[in-house]
Amino acid sequence: xxxxxxxxxxxxxxxxxxxxxxxxxxxxxxxxxxxxxxxxxxxxxxxxxxxxxxxxxxxxxxxxxxxxxxxxxxxxxxxxxxxxxxxxxxxxxxxxxxxxxxxxxxxxxxxxxxxxxxxxxxxxxxxxxxxxxxxxxxxxxxxxxxxxxxxxxxxxxxxxxxxxx
Amino acid sequence: xxxxxxxxxxxxxxxxxxxxxxxxxxxxxxxxxxxxxxxxxxxxxxxxxxxxxxxxxxxxxxxxxxxxxxxxxxxxxxxxxxxxxxxxxxxxxxxxxxxxxxxxxxxxxxxxxxxxxxxxxxxxxxxxxxxxxxxxxxxxxxxxxxxxxxxxxxxxxxxxxxxxxxxxxxxxxxxxxxxxxxxxxxxxxxxxxxxxxxxxxxxxxxxxxxxxxxxxxxxxxxxxxxxxxxxxxxxxxxxxxxxxxxxxxxxxxxxxxxxxxxxxxxxxxxxxxxxxxxxxxxxxxxxxxxxxxxxxxxxxxxxxxxxxxxxxxxxxxxxxxxxxxxxxxxxxxxxxxxxxxxxxxxxxxxxxxxxxxxxxxxxxxxxxxxxxxxxxxxxxxxxxxxxxxxxxxxxxxxxxxxxxxxxxxxxxxxxxxxxxxxxxxxxxxxxxxxxxxxxxxxxxxxxxxxxxxxxxxxxxxxxxxxxxxxxxxxxxxxxxxxxxxxxxxxxxxxxxxxxxxxxxxxxxxxxxxxxxxxxxxxxxxxxxxxxxxxxxxxxxxxxxxxxxxxxxxxxxxxxxxxx
Numbered sequence: 001x002x003x004x005x006x007x008x009x010x011x012x013x014x015x016x017x018x019x020x021x022x023x024x025x026x027x028x029x030x031x032x033x034x035x036x037x038x039x040x041x042x043x044x045x046x047x048x049x050x051x052x053x054x055x056x057x058x059x060x061x062x063x064x065x066x067x068x069x070x071x072x073x074x075x076x077x078x079x080x081x082x083x084x085x086x087x088x089x090x091x092x093x094x095x096x097x098x099x100x101x102x103x104x105x106x107x108x109x110x111x112x113x114x115x116x117x118x119x120x121x122x123x124x125x126x127x128x129x130x131x132x133x134x135x136x137x138x139x140x141x142x143x144x145x146x147x148x149x150x151x152x153x154x155x156x157x158x159x160x161x162x163x164x165x
Numbered sequence: 166x167x168x169x170x171x172x173x174x175x176x177x178x179x180x181x182x183x184x185x186x187x188x189x190x191x192x193x194x195x196x197x198x199x200x201x202x203x204x205x206x207x208x209x210x211x212x213x214x215x216x217x218x219x220x221x222x223x224x225x226x227x228x229x230x231x232x233x234x235x236x237x238x239x240x241x242x243x244x245x246x247x248x249x250x251x252x253x254x255x256x257x258x259x260x261x262x263x264x265x266x267x268x269x270x271x272x273x274x275x276x277x278x279x280x281x282x283x284x285x286x287x288x289x290x291x292x293x294x295x296x297x298x299x300x301x302x303x304x305x306x307x308x309x310x311x312x313x314x315x316x317x318x319x320x321x322x323x324x325x326x327x328x329x330x331x332x333x334x335x336x337x338x339x340x341x342x343x344x345x346x347x348x349x350x351x352x353x354x355x356x357x358x359x360x361x362x363x364x365x366x367x368x369x370x371x372x373x374x375x376x377x378x379x380x381x382x383x384x385x386x387x388x389x390x391x392x393x394x395x396x397x398x399x400x401x402x403x404x405x406x407x408x409x410x411x412x413x414x415x416x417x418x419x420x421x422x423x424x425x426x427x428x429x430x431x432x433x434x435x436x437x438x439x440x441x442x443x444x445x446x447x448x449x450x451x452x453x454x455x456x457x458x459x460x461x462x463x464x465x466x467x468x469x470x471x472x473x474x475x476x477x478x479x480x481x482x483x484x485x486x487x488x489x490x491x492x493x494x495x496x497x498x499x500x501x502x503x504x505x506x507x508x509x510x511x512x513x514x515x516x517x518x519x520x521x522x523x524x525x526x527x528x529x530x531x532x533x534x535x536x537x538x539x540x541x542x543x544x545x546x547x548x549x550x551x552x553x554x555x556x557x558x559x560x561x562x563x564x565x566x567x568x569x570x571x572x573x574x575x576x577x578x579x580x581x582x583x584x585x586x587x588x589x590x591x592x593x594x595x596x597x598x599x600x601x602x603x604x605x606x607x608x609x610x611x612x613x614x615x616x617x618x619x620x621x622x623x624x625x626x627x628x629x630x631x632x633x634x635x636x637x638x639x640x641x642x643x644x645x646x647x648x649x650x651x652x653x654x655x656x657x658x659x660x661x662x663x664x665x666x667x668x669x670x671x672x673x674x675x676x677x678x679x680x681x682x683x684x685x686x687x688x689x690x691x692x693x694x695x696x697x698x699x700x701x702x703x704x705x706x707x708x709x710x711x712x713x714x715x716x717x718x719x720x721x722x723x724x725x726x727x728x
Contacts, residue, residue, distance in 0.1 A: 010345060014282060014294065021286040056472045063469035069291040069311060072345040 002031065003058050004077045004084065004154050006162050007046040010070040011037065018068050019046065028061050032086075034151035039161075043072065047084075047153045075162045077154050084154035088132045089114070090123045093143035102142055109135045120145055166336075170298040171200035171329040174262065177305035178206070180337045181260075183233050185209060185596060187217040187224070191237025192277055193264025196329035209596060209625070212617035214241050216589040218248025219615070222257050223593030226576045227551060227601075229382065231258045231312050232593065238264045239277030242323070243284065247583055249319050250288040254580025255403060256380055258317035260308050261289075267327040268296050281323050290318030298331035303338055310341045315348030316467040317380055349466060352483025354491060359479050360438070360462055361495045367436035369511045370396050373419070376403030376579065377441015377465060381485040384572035387440065388412070390493050395505035397515045399427040401448050403579040404441070406569035410548070416515055417524075420448040421715050422561040425522035426515055428713070428721040431456050433514070438462045441485055444474040445580070446717075454720040464488050522713075524565055525727050533682045535559060535634050535705045538689070539566035542604060542632065545690050550602040551576065551594050555587030555611030558640035561711040563606050585614030588631065592618055595627040602630070602693065609635040609665070616668065622698045623673030630693050631674070631700040633665050636707040644710050648725070658707075669700040676700035 009015050016035060023030050032049035052058040062074050094102045094116070102121065106113055111125035125135055129152060136144065156162055168176070174197055178186065185207040190198045201208055211217045214236045221232030232252075236245050242263040252259050266275045282292045291311050293304045301324075308320040364370060378387050384407045391398050391414050398408055399419045408415045417424035419431050431437065437459040442448070449455040452474060460478040463471055464485060471480045481488045496504070526536040539562050542552075548570030554560040554577045569575055576594055578586040591605035612633050622629050639657040646654050669676035679688050679701055692699045712727030 014292075017283060018286055025287040056476070059472055060469065063471070067467070067469055069343060069346045 001052060003050050003052055004082070004152070005048045005050060005062065005065075006075040006077055006154065007048055007065060008038075008072045008074070008163055009044050009046060010072065011042050011044045012070060015044065015070045018070060019065065022064060022068060026060070026064055032151040034153050036153070047151070049152050073163060075165050077156060077162070080156050081158070082154050082156045084128060084152050085126055086129050086132060086150055086152045087124070087126045088147060088149045090125065090136065090139060090144060091120050091146040092123060092139045093119060093145060094121045095119065098142060102139070105135065105138050111135060166334065167332060168335050169196070169200070169329065170301060170324070170331050170333060171197040172204075173298065173301045173333050173335050174305070174324070174329070175200055175204050175206055176335055177302060177337065178233065181231070181305070181309045183231070185224070186233045186235055187211060187220045187593065188235030189214045189217050189237070189241060191241045191264065193238035193241075193266060193326045194235060194329070196326070197235070197264070209592075209621065211589060211592065211621040213615065214244035215248055215585065216592070216615055216618045216621065218245045218259070218261065219251065219583075219586050219589035220593030220596070220618075221259055221261075222248060222252045223553065223576055223590030224597040225252075225257050225259060225593075226590070227573060227594040227597040229573065230597070231260055231309055233260050233262070235262045236264070237277065238266055238281075238326070239279045241277075242281040243279050246284065246288070247581075247585075249285055249321065251578050251581045251583045251586060252319040253288045253290070255376060255578065256317050257319065258312040259319035260305075260312050261319055261321040263321065263323045264329075265294065265323045265325045268325045269327070271296075271325065281321065285321050288319075289321050292321040292323065294323045294325075295328055296325050298328045298333045301328065301333065302336060306338045307341055307343060311343075311346060315346075349468075349482060350484045351487045352481050352491075356479055356481045357488065357491050357495050360481065360492065361498070363436055363460060363462065363479065364496070365499075369430075369434045369514075370436040370438065370508065371430050371434035371459070372396050372398040373400070373431075373437055373439045373442055374398060374404040374407050375401040375440065375442030377485055378404055378407040379572050381441065381466070382572070383441075383485045383489050384408070386486075386489040386493060390489065390496065391415075393493070393501045393504065394496060395501075395508050395512060397430060397508070397512055399423070399430065401442050401579070402564055402577065405564055406574045407572050409570050410568040411570070414512070416519060418564055419721065421450070421717070422565065422711050422713065423715070423721070424519070424524060424565075425713060425724060425726065426518035428715065428724060429518045430515055432458070432720070432722040434459045436460055436462065438464070440464045440489070441466075443470055443580075449474065450715045450719055450721045522726060531682065532706050533679065533685060533703055535562045535709060536566050538632070538634065538685065538703055538705070539563050539606070541685050541689050542606070542693070543567045545686075545693050546602060546604070548574070550574065550604050551598060553577070553587050553591040553594055553603065553605045555607035556582045556584045557608045557611060558644065558709070558711050559606055559608045559634045561641075565711075584611040587611060588615050589618045591629045591631070592622050592627060595629050596625075603628070604630045604632065604693065606632045606634065608640055609633055609637060609659070609663070610639045612665070613663070617672075619669055619672035619674045619698075619700070626697050628696060629698050630695075631669075631698070632689075633700065633702045634705050635665060635702055636705045636709070637662055638707045640707070640709075641711070643707070647708070647710070648714075649716070665700065665702040674698045674700050676702065679703045
């Protein structure tokens, strides 16, 4: 099963090394990891998507990560009412001949075209990973040149921030 | 107060009450060494950085204080790796100071540059790279705090060369402010209530004690609890000494080379209570069949140890000091006699196992057998010594045949199993406990790995006694090859026989070889009671096995027995 963890860490050099080092040493199965600044300048939030066989395995991931000195708090967002998003930039082949078809797909998915040249265009799409996979599936027919994805980020609904949970 | 970074490091060490450092100088730490020289700070010079870190480790295990070690950048730092990993696996508090190339040279593959914080990330509790002298006092304060609190462990501080020379207005912080590090002290009392209830219903409970009892200095309390309840007790390698080997409720070590009674009881128990243990594979054997009839209760300070290897029925996550006190108060609700009555049949069964198959070896052999040597050392010292081992057969024979009486009296690399650990660790132990007898027992293989530290021992005239059990083979490797690899002794036999007596004398340590079995007692007695350092080489047969033995991946009661 896939679990989503919000990991609040000190915004210091070396923190990501410690986290990635731990993940590889303990052989945890991480599907996605996304880090960025937060509302507090000295805190970074890392959203980790982890594949675990059972709750014991997840407990190990959480407990081992918690042991890192720079990890302030870990919140398991899995069962909670949350919104998760991922951003992808997709460079797809689009000749003047089929450009209209691609634009059509982009509109259906409420994505954006952020760059065009004679041979390709770049599409920006935000959403759940299933949505990104769906558009990629359609764009494959035209020829995908390059994809870059941010990894999943997640936030809980409701007034309270995760750090106060 | 205005000073340079190197002076600041020494001030930090003084504020942390560091009495001695183990180190080896080099380019990146020259400024620091210059200040150590001028401050006349106590410093011990081994002959290899690996010796320095194992010595700091031995010092920490003996004293319970944080061991401090210094090395230069690059190869100096990488030579520490094995020692850091050794300390990490056994939860030993160390602060390791390494020099780094100057900030302007970092990342350019400069001379003697190594990314030591990157390299040591998986084997330290935490590490730091200090590039700004202003960070030094805070980093040192945090490093010592992290190393010694919670589950202890090594912390590395990598300091860029220019930082040592930079000026700082020194002030040592009074407090530590780490949002992400709040070690647990007190646990959940209801969990202790639950343990009590289980214990009331248990017929065959078993205490399983480990290195955590040593680290938390809880040996005395543990002994009280055992005496009060009469519950049979077994230990891991790291738990040896926490309970007297002569305690009538103590049945030895369990695991791969555990006692018959210990391993049988683990298979039969209906309630296994682990105190400060990790349930590692050398203890559990086949994990799915470990303690198959038991509910497992786990007392530990580290939440990540719970359910790591075995499924825990009740967890008590707290400092053992708190949990044992709370637990003892709880079990006093019933009288000692009531508890003893409840577990009497179980204890009888334990004695039956112990009598049925005790540890045995061929006492009539005309050869000098290692087991007999260990028994003799045990008789001479009566448990009043610090026994340091290397890794291999001699380590297991020591664990089996030495009658440990005191906590912190057995220093061995349990988790990592580091050959070459013994001699430098004994050096550090003797520095930490100058008034005590320190005896280093090693095999010829491991001894050779760090034998250069005899010179450091000679430098200081430390009264360390070194017993080299020489069988001219890598004994444990050969045992496995004999048992599981059709007797193919693949590169486990040494062609050239070293003369360890000459080698020892060449390095300034008097030595003697024991050749006649009848002289064992007298010769060892003279050696152990001598004033200065001393080495005894004892030639033992090369086909002796450590038994009992549970083959890797087998169930604990499937032992290959001796005799």
